[in-house]
Amino acid sequence: RFHRRNRPCRYDIDQFTPGFMSIFESLVPSDEEISKQKQLLTTLSRLINKEWPTSKLYLYGSCANSFGFSNSDIDLCLSIDDKDMSKVDIILKLADILHAGNLQNIQALTHARVPIVKLMDPITGLSCDICVNNLLAVVNTKLLRDYSQIDKRLRQLAFIVKHWAKSRRVNETYRGTLSSYAYVIMCIHFLQSRRILPCLQEMEPTYYVTVDNNICAYFDQVEKLNGFGAQRKDSLSRLLWAFFKYWAYEHNYTRDVISIRTGRIISKHMKDWTRRVGNDRHLICIEDPFETSHDLGRVVDRNTISDLRGEFERAAEILQYDPNPIVTLFEPF
Ligand code: ATP
Ligand code: MG
Structure with missing residues (x-):
């Protein structure tokens, strides 16, 4: 040694x-792929803001920290300040909102260590996971991107x-x-x-x-x-x-x-x-x-x-x- x-x-x-x-x-992902990711973020933000006007949707993880490969899944985080709803309630309601918006393969994983909703967008073909109020991950994503x-x-x-x-x-x-x-x-x-x-x-x-x-x-x-x-x-x-x-x-x-x-x-x-x-x-x-x-x-x-x-x-x-x-x-x- x-x-x-x-x-x-x-x-x-x-x-x-x-x-x-x-x-x-x-x-490295292509520019086309990156613009599809942005497009999906915009579509989902509009849909969710109709129901929760003060909420905000963030990209985090590899599609935002600059360390993502092409064709990887997208990680999204919904930031929402609703004292009356538990995380699981928010996840379930989010799944309903997404159903109404014609997204596909929607699954609410309420028992996971980090509860998420999974979905597929038929227009861009992208799959993503949405978690709730995991803002530390949004901040560490920015730190990694800044270093890069x-x-x-x-x-x-x-x-x-x-x-x-x-x-x-x-x-x-x-x-x-x-x-x-x-x-x-x-x-x-x-x-x-x-x-x-x-x-x-x-x-x-x-x-x-x-x-x-x-x-x-x-x-x-x-x-x-x-x-x-x-x-x-x-x-x-x-x-x-x-x-x-x-x-x-x-x-x-x-x-x-x-x-x-x-x-x-x-x-x-x-x-x-x-x-x-x-x-x-x-x-x-x-x-x-x-x-x-x-x-x-x-x-x-x-x-x-x-x-x-x-x-x-x-x-x-x-x-x-x-x-x-x-x-x-x-x-x-
Ligand atoms: P991949 O290309 O493999 O999907 P990824 O960057 O999305 O890579 P993950 O390890 O899935 O990597 O993590 C997604 C994001 O979740 C990270 O960028 C980070 O912000 C956050 N994260 C993951 N693991 C932890 C952890 N143990 N503690 C804190 N934050 C974490
Ligand atoms: Mg990931």
Whole structure:
């Protein structure tokens, strides 16, 4: 492990960047798809506002955080201030409103951990999930999008990491592996550690909101940070190599928590994340930037931590030695 941690990069690593870039470009949604998403947002907002004039519908998740692949489902959040209705009542009424509006395949999932309505729009062909009053997700969506505007390598790196995670089946939270959201946070943390990204939450705030008693404040004038990491010239393939080497051989799983809120590693000890509490095992610790008591790695258990670390090691070895990493890295599990 010590030897692997200190291994220098292969001399020909940069030749793989164009190949990874073409994979990235093949996954980016087209302008046509993005305008269809906006069109659906407008249609649904009109329909819902007729019934609830003060409500507001937000796009969140991958279709709004800039880390979405083409053809992914759309996540929407309805913000509504109605003291007389429970979340479940709102979901049921929302399903009725959507029925009346000719949307299809409507399902109200009232018993899910996060209750949602699922639907399909026959005009655009898009499917979406609507949740209620989950504003923290709307705010963390904006944080991720703001980070992606500072250095274009973040979006490229995160696309390849997500594509790898989906191909290798380590992006399935119901099975005990990590969410796409967690992978993007891991990429942001990694680029902060290489001084390619700043830490927006440690800078003078220009954006503040309070959501469910969490204060969310950070510097969001990211156009002023253009060129922040420009002196660091690492290519996409070199960053991928270093990212997987970090998670395979350098990260200290028994001691460390990654935190994009502070732009640093913090200790598990400080957060009291050293032992299992309830179902939270804290075997890989990824602090949520706003809900700081929330470990995005909490879904990982004894078995899936070794699957995950095995996959990090596999990826690191491929980027180190494989003659054709652009193919081998994504071979189906
Ligand atoms: P995919 O392309 O895989 O659908 P996604 O960005 O939509 O990616 P998800 O992990 O499905 O990723 O998350 C959707 C959104 O929900 C995230 O962008 C984030 O705003 C929010 N979210 C997801 N998981 C968490 C979590 N554990 N804690 C807080 N917010 C979360
Ligand atoms: Mg999603």
